[in-house]
Each structure stands twice: as structure tokens, then as C-alpha cells.
Amino acid sequence: MPASTTAPTWILIALAAPFLAALVAPVLHRFAGRAAAWILAVVPFAAFLGFVSLVGEVAGGARLTTGLDWWPSYGVRFSVLVDGLSLAFALLVTGIGTLIVLYAGGYMKGHPQAGRFLSFMLLFMGAMLGLVLADDGITLFVMWEATSITSFLLIGFDHSRARARRAALQALVITGAGGLCLLAAVILIGGATGTRTLSEVVMTGDQIRASTLYLPIFLLVLGAAFTKSAQVPLHVWLPNAMEAPTPVSAYLHSATMVKAGVYLLMRLHPVLGGTPEWTTVLPIAGGATLIVGTLMAVRQTDLKLMLAQTTVASLGLLVLLVGVSTDAAIVGAVGYLLAHAFFKGALFMVAGTIDHEAGTRDVTKLGGLRTLMPVTFASALVAAVSMAGLPPMIGFVAKEALYLGLDDAGRWGLVVAAVVGNALMFVIGFAIALKPFLGPEVHTPKHAHEGPIELILGPIVLGAVGLGAALLLHGFAETLILPMAGAVAGRPVTADLHLIPTYVSMPLILSLATIGLGVLAYRSLSTLRASVDGVVRAVGWGPDRGFDQIVAGIVASAGAIVRIVQPGRLELYMAMVLGFVAVTIIAPMVLFDEGPSWPGVPAMRLTEVAVIGIAVAGLAAVLVAKTRLTAIVSLGIQGFAVAVLFVLFGAPDLAFTQFMVETLSVVILALVLTRLSLGERDHRPFRQKFWDGVVAGSVGLGFMLLLLKVTQAPFDRTLTDFYDAYSRTIAHGRNVVNVIIVDFRGLDTLGEIAVVMITGLAILALVRVKARAPILPTPEKGKRP
Amino acid sequence: MNTIIFRTVSPVLVALTLLFSAFVTLRGHNEPGGGFIGGLIAASAFALYGLSHGVPTVRRALRFHPMEIAGFGLLLAGGAGLLSIVFARPFLTGLWTFPSVLGVEVALSTPLFFDLGVYFVVTGTMTSIALALEAREGGV
Incomplete structure (x- = not known):
């Protein structure tokens, strides 16, 4: 491979420009209205x-x-690579x-949120451009995720509809x-080769x-x-994802974003390709x-869903071709990828225009639009000829x-x-x-006419x-297909x-077979649709249902685990926390x-004995x-x-x-007692009192042993001497404790007072909770008091 | 609790306690005391006032919600630490100045404001907990 040369720096500006345009899009749309799109399209x-x-250079x-x-x-660098592969994608x-x-x-x-829509589209554009141009693995990952997130925003754009929200979430997940x-794949590649630069x-x-x-790398990349x-x-x-407005479907979900996976496979083909794993798994998947995509497409009557399913099918074809891994197959993949972007993007836009102007996109409710929308008809026909694989x-x-x-590869099953x-x-x-254009004119929800120039x-x-x-x-x-195929093949x-076959070759025979089969199938489309539909209904289960079942299963199991570890009983939490403290100290x-x-027993003065006596008495x-009140006050005495x-x-x-904390503890505990309307006396059964006593005693014993142990170790005066020596001289304070709190260990204190405040907020929230409703809905009980 | 003696004495006690809390806080750098203990003393004063005169009276007297006082304290402590950025020192580095006010040397420092921040956080948080518990119904 040739050595790399430095790319012009305007590429970095081009990468940033869509994001900047996304920032100004809503404002611009407010002031410029319809002209906003024309201005933004300049970027x-x-x-x-x-x-x-x-x-030319590439x-x-x-x-x-x-x-x-x-x-x-x-x-990690934000780095850009322009070669045949990334340049072709960047052009798309x-x-x-x-x-x-x-x-x-x-x-x-006329949509009230049109400015925001344009903004999201431009955000996606920036992310997608970054994805295909990224040279650094981490940059690639960040941009990859950015396309997922912007796709989520765009699919769920019409967020007042539950179906759109579900579709957006499903795509995001x-x-x-x-x-x-x-x-994970990028990290493993970095581990295996020592570089993450693609x-x-x-x-x-x-x-x-x-x-x-x-x-592992292969499987993660496939994932x-x-x-x-x-x-x-x-x-x-x-x-x-067809819940999204049609511009999104045309751009993200046919021409660009869904090809990111194929792009990744193509980008890593020189590294991962050609192995038995590669040439087995990819063509099969x-x-x-x-096959599944095309059959599901036949079943649909909604124009957009037909296109979406054929997009799935085309992506399958691309993965199949990349999986075959020979030069000729890669050329086929590259050519088909470009052709698909042209015709599928066009057909989606046509479907959107029909929907926009006629008010429906159900193919069975459309007909005779050829005279009303002649330009749309002509461009649809051109795109369909390309999709069908017909010259020219x-x-x-x-x-x-x-x-x-x-x-060439001799894989007849794939053929x-x-x-x-x-x-x-x-x-x-x-x-x-x-179908929408021929036949007699059909009454459509809107009076159909040709779309405006933008459409x-x-x-x-x-x-x-x-x-x-x-x-x-x-x-x-020479300019696009071969440089791109070269980058994929390495x-x-x-x-x-060739556009005009010069001799009767195998591909030509296969093309003729395709056309013949296609014409036959077209003539019996409604029969075909009914039979596929019948099979799908008979099976009754699909991956879409499976997705819901998996999500429901995850939620249910998470709920079950939470109900075990968080049963909502304070006694249990306290016993657990204190019990583990005791075990960690004593074990x-x-x-x-x-x-x-x-x-x-050390010699003690009378005062000391008296004070200890008071503590024990308390x-x-x-x-x-x-x-309970007596107990609280007695605890205060201690x-x-x-x-x-x-x-x-x-x-x-x-x-x-300690004096202040004890005072406030007594006051607050007494207030809590009244607040929670606890009984005056403690009515725990003996059994519970016994075990609570064991836990309390263990904690006390543990701390006693720990303190004894600590005081028996030789005392290291390093820190004490440091603070003694410097508290006056560099921190201007004689009270070493205070100097430590506000100066030497100020960062700790800052963290601690933040915790104090957050705890206070949490306690406020707890005091506010009036009803004793269970936090987790328990499905068994159903009703709440 | 609502005896006439308690109700009469408590405003005086509260005022003295608050004064004492300020005293304890300010002398903390050289003698026993500091923001934490000072805050606890102030909070106990407000709690006492709430017991004698009712929570709404305390809230009116405070003007701000106690949690706002705590938030101000956290901001003050953090801001005192951030000031060192201006002098290109690491976060929370102590800065000292000794201006002379009316012929008396006054020690001003960022740790002083940091300690005042601690004082306000502890006062605000403990007061708000105590008042929330003292309030009969809702009114947090």
C-alpha cells in the first residue's frame, strides 16, 4: 500500500460544519422559513x-x-483517513x-418543529461523515454511537405516537x-496489533x-x-424505523447509516477477511x-415498508458479497452499494412525495397518478429500472x-x-x-398534484x-468503483x-434468468403476497415479538432481584449493614x-472512674x-x-x-419518634430482640477489639510531627484539628459537606413521603392502600 | 414544652446561642471550635426556637429555606477553593492577606471563607432536618 500523505485541513472544518449548521438550524428556520433548507444545504x-x-488524487x-x-x-487522536473507501462514502x-x-x-x-428536524438531520450528517472518515478506532466508535443516537432522535421525532417511541427505543437498544x-473490538484490535489507527x-x-x-475480534465486529x-x-x-418522517428513511435508513455496518466489514476486510470463518458466516447470514428481506417486502402494501424490507435484503446481498471475499465479488459489492444508494434514496423520496401529495402510501389505494405527477413518475421509473437491474x-x-x-467463486448456493x-x-x-401511477385514477385522501421543486x-x-x-x-x-474496491481488498x-455485454457470459444468462423470474413473479404478485402473508400469520412469531419478550424478561428478572435484595424493611437493612461491619472487623x-x-487495668484517677461509671450507667x-424516650435520653447520658x-x-x-452531636441526636430522635407515631414502648418479640442484641453486641465487641489492637501498635508520629511543625508556619493556625479540616485536607472536607447536604436533601424527601406505599409495584398484591 | 417560662426565655437563649456559634466558628483556627461545631450550635438554636415558637415563625425569621443556606455554604466553600486559580495555584491552596483595618491587623484568608462555608452547610442541613421533623403536617 502506498504511504500516507497529509490531507488538507479543510476536511476537519467540513467535519465540524454540519454540527455548527445544526446549532443554527432552528433559529435560521424561524427567521428564513422555507429558504432555511436552501441555505443549510450549502454546507x-x-x-x-x-x-x-x-x-483524482485518491x-x-x-x-x-x-x-x-x-x-x-x-x-487517542481525532484523525481522518481519506482513501477510496472513505471518499466514496463521504461523497454519498x-x-x-x-x-x-x-x-x-x-x-x-409548515411543521412547527421543522427547524429541530433539520437540526437533527445535520447532526446525523456530521456523525456519519465522522464515522466514514475516522482513522482512529475510538473516533470511529464515538461517531458510530453518535449516528445511533441521532437515528434514535429522528425515528422518535414524532414522539407523541407510541409506535414511534417504541421503534426509536428498539433501534437504539x-x-x-x-x-x-x-x-470491545477496537480495544482487542489495539491489544493484538498495538495500534488503533485504522x-x-x-x-x-x-x-x-x-x-x-x-x-473474538471477528465475532465482535460481526456484532x-x-x-x-x-x-x-x-x-x-x-x-x-419507518415510523420516522420519510427524509429520515431515505437518508439514514437506506442510503447511509445502515451501510455503516457494511462499511465496517469493508474497512476491516484486509485484516479479517479471507478466512474460513469470514467466507462461511458472512455469506450465510x-x-x-x-431472502427473508425480499419475501417480507413482497408481503407489504405500504410503499415505505416495501422499500425498508428491500433495504434489509440489499444489505444482506452486500454482506454476502463482502463475505465471498474475492476481488470480483468485492467489485460487485462496491458497485451494488453505490447503485443501491442512488436508486433506493430516489425511491424513498418518491414514496415520500406520493405520501405527501396524495395523502396515503398504501399501494392498493393508489393509482393513475401518472398524469397528475409526471415528473415523480418518470424519476420513479428510472430508479426502478436501476433497482431491477436493467440496462442502461x-x-x-x-x-x-x-x-x-x-x-467466479463457484458458490452456486449463493448464486x-x-x-x-x-x-x-x-x-x-x-x-x-x-402500481401507484398506472391504471385508472383512484380517489386519494388528498387531491394529488406534482410536488414542489424541493421534493x-x-x-x-x-x-x-x-x-x-x-x-x-x-x-x-476508474474514479470511484476501483479505488473503493482496492481499499476494501487491500x-x-x-x-x-460493462454496460453492453460483448459475449454471452454466465452473468448475462443469470441476468436473463432474473428478469424472466421477475416478470413471472410480478404477474402473480397478489398471489405471492397472499401466500407469504399466510405463512407469516401461520408462524405467528417473529423477531419483533422476540425483542419484546427479551425486554420484558430482563425487566421481570431485574424486578425479581430487586425484590430480594431490597425488600423495603429497614430492620433488615440495618441488621445487614451492621452485621457485615462486625464480620469484617472480627473475622x-x-x-x-x-x-x-x-x-x-491501668491506674485511674477518681474522676475518670466516675465518668466511666456514668457512661456504663447510661x-x-x-x-x-x-x-423509648427514656432510652433515647439515657443514650444521651452515655x-x-x-x-x-x-x-x-x-x-x-x-x-x-460530641456534646453538640449528642444534644441534637436526642432532639432529632425524639422528633422522629413523634413523627413516625411510634408506640411509647418497644414491642419487639423476644426472638427479634435477642438477634438484634447479638448484632449490636458483635459490633461493639468488634470495635473494642479493633481499638485495643490499634492502640497496642507502636504509634507513628510522622504525620503528627508534620502537622505540629507546619500548622503554625504555613497555615497560620494554632488549632491543628481545624487547620487539617479547612486547609491541609480541605478537599476531603469539601466532599464531606457535599455529602452532608445531599443526605439532608434525602432526609427531607423521606420526611415528605406521607403514604407508606411500596416503592416497587408488587404484581402479586395488585391493589395499593 | 410550651410553658410560659420556655417561651419567654427561648428568644434570648437563641440569640445568645447564635452569637456563640459565630464566636466558636471564627476562633476555630487557633482555639477549639470551627465551622462544623459552630454549625451544629446554630442548628440547635434554630431547633430550639422551632420548639418554642413553632416552625412557621422560624421559617419567617430565616427568610431563606435552610437548604438554600446549605447550598450557599457549599458554593462559598467551593468558591474559596477556586480563588486559587486566579493566582495559578492548585485548587484549595490557602491564600492569606493581612490588611490593616483601623490600625488593627486583620487576618483574611481563603480557609476562613472555606470554614464559613462548612458552617453554613451544617447549619442549613441540620436546621432543615430539625424543622421538617418539628413541623406537624407537611410544610417541608
């Missing part, structure tokens, strides 16, 4: 032109990198992004789990394939790619996704290339899957492009690109791409025979007290006696505090 368009200017084999230090101590993101911003401006016209897989990682293929970490790129059975979130569109070229790849899948896509493509511009441009790419195939291949590749002394030696009074001991042994600060 992605300028970036698009910038990336176009790099095409096609010549250059790899451009640049970046900023982000977290140098951990070797910014180019289609420009059209989508305009489309969104037209589609959301599934793609978020994949994001965590990606993070442009360096792709050079270390042999090292990783020989590593014992290969299998990330299959969730993001909606492979069966993780695909459920993608059809549900991709093939299954292709880039879709045909791509399909020929992918058949060639599969044929059959691809032919069946493509035939069904042929059906869906024409069902979308013909029809996107499909026209994408259709023209799909056509132009096929007509100028040589240039398109070495320069050549390919025989090591017993196990390691480290208890204190028994001290002799304690005895607590035990024999008849009422505390005061201990405070007096502190005074006698030269700790006035401690004594002072």
Missing part, C-alpha cells in the same frame, strides 16, 4: 465539492490522513445529504448493543489472522456490523437476510459484476440466492414505480447520476465492467489470630428503659460521659463536637 454541498476535488492511489490530538495520554453522505436537506425542507414545510461490540491496522492482516484474538446493517434476525429495528442503469452494471463475482433475491427486488421495484429535485438528480454512471462507466469505474484491483482477627493482647439505663472523657484526655474539639 453539505460545499463539503461535497471539496471531496470531489480529492477524487484514484491515483493516494491515502490522505490528518488529525488532531484528542487524548494524548491514551493515544454529503451528496445525498445535500438533496435530503432540501427534500426535508419541502417535506416538513439494538444498534447501541452493536456499538458496545465495536468498542490505516495502520489494515497493514497487520497476517498478524491479526494468526492471533488467538482473531475469533457491530450485523446490528447496524440489519442482518437477520437483528433486522427488526429497520422496518420499524447475508444470503438469509436477502448502473444497477445493471452492478448486478452483472456481482453475478460475475459469485460465478441461486442472489438470483431469487434480485428477481424479487425486480418485482418490488416495479410494483413501487408502476422532486432529489429523485431527478439521483436518477440522472444512476444513468450517467452507467453511460460514462469507464470514468465512473490491494489494487482490476475488473471487467480477620479470628482467622489470622491477630486479636489484641488483653491489656492490664448504657444500662438504655437496656432496662421502659419507654454520649455526654464519653465527651467528658475526651475533655479529660486533651481533645477539646472532639469533645465539643
Whole structure:
């Protein structure tokens, strides 16, 4: 591979620009109204032109990198890599992004939250651009998650509908789990190769394939790619994501974000690809996704859902092709990826325009729109021809290339899957492009007419690109397809791409078979739909239900665990906490025979004996007290006696505090008693009193032993001497205790007073709680008092 | 508790106790005392006043919710620590100045304000707990 050269710094500005545009979008929309989308579209368009200017250099084999230090101590950089693969994606993101911003401006016209919508779209654009250009693994992960989060915001944009909220959450949970897989994979790759910089990682293929970490890395990467790129059975979130407004479906859920998984597989193909695991798992998963996706698409009557399911199928086809791992298959994958972005983006926009102008997108309730919406009809037809894989569109070229790849690899099972899948896509493509437009005019909820320029511009441009790419195939291949395929394969590749077949080859025969099968299936579409629908209804269970069951299961088990460890009984909590304290103190002394030696009775002055006597008397009074109030006051007596001991042994600060704490404790405990309306007397049964006594006694014994042990160890005066020496000289205070609190250990104190305040707030909240309702709903009991 | 003697004496006691709490707090750097103990003394004064004259009276006299006083204290303590940033020292480094006011040298320092912050946090938190418990019904 060629050495990297420095990329122009404007790329960093282009990466930041969508985020900045997202900030101003709501304000701009308020003041500029409809013009806001045209102004905002300048941002992605300028970036698009910038990336176009790099095409020549990259096609010549250059790899451009640049970046900023982000977290140098951990070797994390915000770094950018522009090669054939990332440049092609960047062109898709910014180019289609420009059209989508305009489309969104037209589609959301008059919507009160249109500014916010544009803002979210631009946020996503920034994240997606960062994802495909990231050179650093951590940057890749952050951007990956950012696309998941913005996708969540956009799917749930219409948050007053429960279905939209559920779809948003489901997408976030599934793609978020994949994001965590990606993070783990990045860390493992870093461990196996010593670098997380992707442009360096792709050079270390042999090292990783020989590593014992290969299998975990491979599985984690699959976890990330299959969730993001909606492979069966993780695909459920993608059809549900059609709850989002149509610009989102066209941009995120067909042209860009869902391809992030395929992008990851392509990016890591030079490292992970070609192994038996790779060439087994990927084609099987991709093939299954292709077939399931197309069959589910046939079943739908909603235009958007038909498109969503074929998107699932196309993603399956891409994974299948990447999994085959030969140069020819990769060329097919790259060609199909680009072709798919053009025709699927266009068809989604067409579906949105129909929905917007006619008021429904149910294909059975539409018809005869060809005279009312001629431009939309024409652009739909062009896109459908590409989707069906017919000349003269880039879709045909791509399909020929992918058949060639599969044929070369000799994987006949995959060839059959691809032919069946493509035939069904042929059906869906024409069902979308013909059914709403042909036939007699049908009464639609809205009086249909042609969409405004913002809505029809996107499909026209994408259709023209799909056509132009096929007509100028040589240039398109040299500038985009082959450099991208080269980056995926890890070495320069050549390919025989053709728009006009020069001889009767296997791909041509397969193409003809696809078309024949497609025409047959199209003629019996309603029968096919009914039978697929019948099978799905007969099974009655799908991954979508499974998702709900898994989530319900997690919630139920979490609730069960909480009910065990948090039963809501204060006595149990106290007994547990104190019991564990006692065990932690006493157990090591017993196990390691480290208890204190028994001290002799020291000589005591009369005052000391008297004070200790008062403390013991107070304690005895607590035990024999008849009422709770007497017990509390007696406990206070014991505390005061201990405070007096502190005074006698030269700790006035401690004594002072102890006096106040004891006073307030008595007051507050007495208040709590009245507040909780506890009985005057303690009516615990003897059995409970006995065990409470055991716990209390153990804690007391433990602390006594601990204190004896501590005082028997030789006293280290280092700290004492330090504070004695410096308290006056550098902290200007004679009271060492106070100087420690407010100066030497000030940070500790700051933390402590914060805790004091938070505890106070918690106590306030507790006092406020009037009703003694259980915090956790217990399903068994049902009713609450 | 609501004897006439208690009700008559308690305002005087409360005033003296609050004065004492300020005294204990300010002398803390050199003699036994400090913000923590001072705060406890002040809180006991307010608790006492609440017992004798009722919680609403105390709340009116305080003007601020006790928790706001605690929050102010936390802000004061943190701010005293942040001041060292201006002098390019680490967080919470003690800064001292000894201006002469009316011919008397006064020791001003960030630890002093830090200690006052501790005083307000403890006063506010303990007072608010005590008052919340003393209040008969709701009214937190």
C-alpha cells in the first residue's frame, strides 16, 4: 500500500460544519422559513465539492490522513483517513445529504418543529461523515454511537405516537448493543496489533489472522456490523424505523447509516477477511437476510415498508458479497452499494412525495397518478429500472459484476440466492414505480398534484447520476468503483465492467434468468403476497415479538432481584449493614489470630472512674428503659460521659463536637419518634430482640477489639510531627484539628459537606413521603392502600 | 414544652446561642471550635426556637429555606477553593492577606471563607432536618 500523505485541513472544518449548521438550524428556520433548507444545504454541498476535488488524487492511489490530538495520554487522536473507501462514502453522505436537506425542507414545510428536524438531520450528517472518515478506532466508535443516537432522535421525532417511541427505543437498544461490540473490538484490535489507527491496522492482516484474538475480534465486529446493517434476525429495528418522517428513511435508513455496518466489514476486510470463518458466516447470514428481506417486502402494501424490507435484503446481498471475499465479488459489492444508494434514496423520496401529495402510501389505494405527477413518475421509473437491474442503469452494471463475482467463486448456493433475491427486488421495484401511477385514477385522501421543486429535485438528480454512471462507466469505474474496491481488498484491483455485454457470459444468462423470474413473479404478485402473508400469520412469531419478550424478561428478572435484595424493611437493612461491619472487623482477627493482647487495668484517677461509671450507667439505663424516650435520653447520658472523657484526655474539639452531636441526636430522635407515631414502648418479640442484641453486641465487641489492637501498635508520629511543625508556619493556625479540616485536607472536607447536604436533601424527601406505599409495584398484591 | 417560662426565655437563649456559634466558628483556627461545631450550635438554636415558637415563625425569621443556606455554604466553600486559580495555584491552596483595618491587623484568608462555608452547610442541613421533623403536617 502506498504511504500516507497529509490531507488538507479543510476536511476537519467540513467535519465540524454540519454540527455548527445544526446549532443554527432552528433559529435560521424561524427567521428564513422555507429558504432555511436552501441555505443549510450549502454546507453539505460545499463539503461535497471539496471531496470531489480529492477524487483524482485518491484514484491515483493516494491515502490522505490528518488529525488532531484528542487524548494524548491514551493515544487517542481525532484523525481522518481519506482513501477510496472513505471518499466514496463521504461523497454519498454529503451528496445525498445535500438533496435530503432540501427534500426535508419541502417535506416538513409548515411543521412547527421543522427547524429541530433539520437540526437533527445535520447532526446525523456530521456523525456519519465522522464515522466514514475516522482513522482512529475510538473516533470511529464515538461517531458510530453518535449516528445511533441521532437515528434514535429522528425515528422518535414524532414522539407523541407510541409506535414511534417504541421503534426509536428498539433501534437504539439494538444498534447501541452493536456499538458496545465495536468498542470491545477496537480495544482487542489495539491489544493484538498495538495500534488503533485504522490505516495502520489494515497493514497487520497476517498478524491479526494468526492471533488467538482473531475469533473474538471477528465475532465482535460481526456484532457491530450485523446490528447496524440489519442482518437477520437483528433486522427488526429497520422496518420499524419507518415510523420516522420519510427524509429520515431515505437518508439514514437506506442510503447511509445502515451501510455503516457494511462499511465496517469493508474497512476491516484486509485484516479479517479471507478466512474460513469470514467466507462461511458472512455469506450465510447475508444470503438469509436477502431472502427473508425480499419475501417480507413482497408481503407489504405500504410503499415505505416495501422499500425498508428491500433495504434489509440489499444489505444482506452486500454482506454476502463482502463475505465471498474475492476481488470480483468485492467489485460487485462496491458497485451494488453505490447503485443501491442512488436508486433506493430516489425511491424513498418518491414514496415520500406520493405520501405527501396524495395523502396515503398504501399501494392498493393508489393509482393513475401518472398524469397528475409526471415528473415523480418518470424519476420513479428510472430508479426502478436501476433497482431491477436493467440496462442502461448502473444497477445493471452492478448486478452483472456481482453475478460475475459469485460465478467466479463457484458458490452456486449463493448464486441461486442472489438470483431469487434480485428477481424479487425486480418485482418490488416495479410494483413501487408502476402500481401507484398506472391504471385508472383512484380517489386519494388528498387531491394529488406534482410536488414542489424541493421534493422532486432529489429523485431527478439521483436518477440522472444512476444513468450517467452507467453511460460514462469507464470514468465512473476508474474514479470511484476501483479505488473503493482496492481499499476494501487491500490491494489494487482490476475488473471487467460493462454496460453492453460483448459475449454471452454466465452473468448475462443469470441476468436473463432474473428478469424472466421477475416478470413471472410480478404477474402473480397478489398471489405471492397472499401466500407469504399466510405463512407469516401461520408462524405467528417473529423477531419483533422476540425483542419484546427479551425486554420484558430482563425487566421481570431485574424486578425479581430487586425484590430480594431490597425488600423495603429497614430492620433488615440495618441488621445487614451492621452485621457485615462486625464480620469484617472480627473475622480477620479470628482467622489470622491477630486479636489484641488483653491489656492490664491501668491506674485511674477518681474522676475518670466516675465518668466511666456514668457512661456504663447510661448504657444500662438504655437496656432496662421502659419507654423509648427514656432510652433515647439515657443514650444521651452515655454520649455526654464519653465527651467528658475526651475533655479529660486533651481533645477539646472532639469533645465539643460530641456534646453538640449528642444534644441534637436526642432532639432529632425524639422528633422522629413523634413523627413516625411510634408506640411509647418497644414491642419487639423476644426472638427479634435477642438477634438484634447479638448484632449490636458483635459490633461493639468488634470495635473494642479493633481499638485495643490499634492502640497496642507502636504509634507513628510522622504525620503528627508534620502537622505540629507546619500548622503554625504555613497555615497560620494554632488549632491543628481545624487547620487539617479547612486547609491541609480541605478537599476531603469539601466532599464531606457535599455529602452532608445531599443526605439532608434525602432526609427531607423521606420526611415528605406521607403514604407508606411500596416503592416497587408488587404484581402479586395488585391493589395499593 | 410550651410553658410560659420556655417561651419567654427561648428568644434570648437563641440569640445568645447564635452569637456563640459565630464566636466558636471564627476562633476555630487557633482555639477549639470551627465551622462544623459552630454549625451544629446554630442548628440547635434554630431547633430550639422551632420548639418554642413553632416552625412557621422560624421559617419567617430565616427568610431563606435552610437548604438554600446549605447550598450557599457549599458554593462559598467551593468558591474559596477556586480563588486559587486566579493566582495559578492548585485548587484549595490557602491564600492569606493581612490588611490593616483601623490600625488593627486583620487576618483574611481563603480557609476562613472555606470554614464559613462548612458552617453554613451544617447549619442549613441540620436546621432543615430539625424543622421538617418539628413541623406537624407537611410544610417541608
